[in-house]
Amino acid sequence: MRxxxxxxxxxxxxxxxxxxxxxxxxxxDRDLMKMSGIHEFEKVLVxxxxxxxxxxxxxxxxxxxxxxxxxxxxxxxKIGDRVIIFSFCYLTDDEFKTYGGPTKIFLNxxxxxxxxxx
Numbered sequence: 001m002r003x004x005x006x007x008x009x010x011x012x013x014x015x016x017x018x019x020x021x022x023x024x025x026x027x028x029d030r031d032l033m034k035m036s037g038i039h040e041f042e043k044v045l046v047x048x049x050x051x052x053x054x055x056x057x058x059x060x061x062x063x064x065x066x067x068x069x070x071x072x073x074x075x076x077x078k079i080g081d082r083v084i085i086f087s088f089c090y091l092t093d094d095e096f097k098t099y100g101g102p103t104k105i106f107l108n109x110x111x112x113x114x115x116x117x118x
Contacts (some may be wrong), residue, residue, distance in 0.1 A: 006102040007089040008036040012049065013107050015081045017068040024071035027062035028085065029111055036103050038087045045088070046073070050081035059085075065111045 010032055017027075026046060028038065038044065040061045047054045053076040062068060067085075069077050077083065091099055106115040 002090040002092055003096070004088050005091055005096070005099065006086060008038055008087040008103040009105070010036060010038075010085040011104060011106045012082045013067045013085060013111055014109060015067050015069055015077050015079055015083060016065060016111070018074040018077070018079060019068060019070045020074045022070035022074075024073065025058050025060045026073060026085070027066050027068035027070060028059050029064055029066050030061040031064060032105065032107075032111070032113070033059065033061060035113065035116065036087065036105050038085070042087060045086040046076075047084045047086070048077045048081050049084060051077065053077065067111055 038059055041058050043056060043058050045054065045056050055073055055076050057073050067083065100118065104117040105113050108114045
C-alpha cells in the first residue's frame with residue numbers, strides 16, 4: 001500500500017500575472033522549482049489564501065519571481081493573491097521510514113525565498 005505525503009510546498013507565493021488564453025497550468029519561477037524539487041509538468045495542488053479557492057493543475061517553468069495563473073486557473077485568483085503550492089509523493093510504509101519530510105520554502109512579497117525547512 002502507498003500513502004500520500006507532502007513532498008514540497010511553496011508557501012505564500014504571490015500571483016504576478018494571469019493569462020486566460022492559455023491551455024492551462026501554473027507558471028512557477030524555475031529557481032523555486034529547483035529548490036523545492038517540483039518538476040515541470042508535475043501535478044500540484046494550489047490553495048489561494050486570498051480567496052479560499054483550491055485547485056489542481058500542472059507546473060510549467062517560468063522566469064525569476066513569476067507565479068502565473070494560466071487558462072481556467074486564472075478564474076480562481078488574481079494578481080496579488082497569495083497562494084500555497086503543494087507537491088505530493090506516494091510512499092510505502094517502508095519508504096516512509098527513510099523519508100526525511102517535506103521541503104517547505106517560505107516566500108516574501110517578491111517571491112524570493114526567505115526561509116527553507118527540510
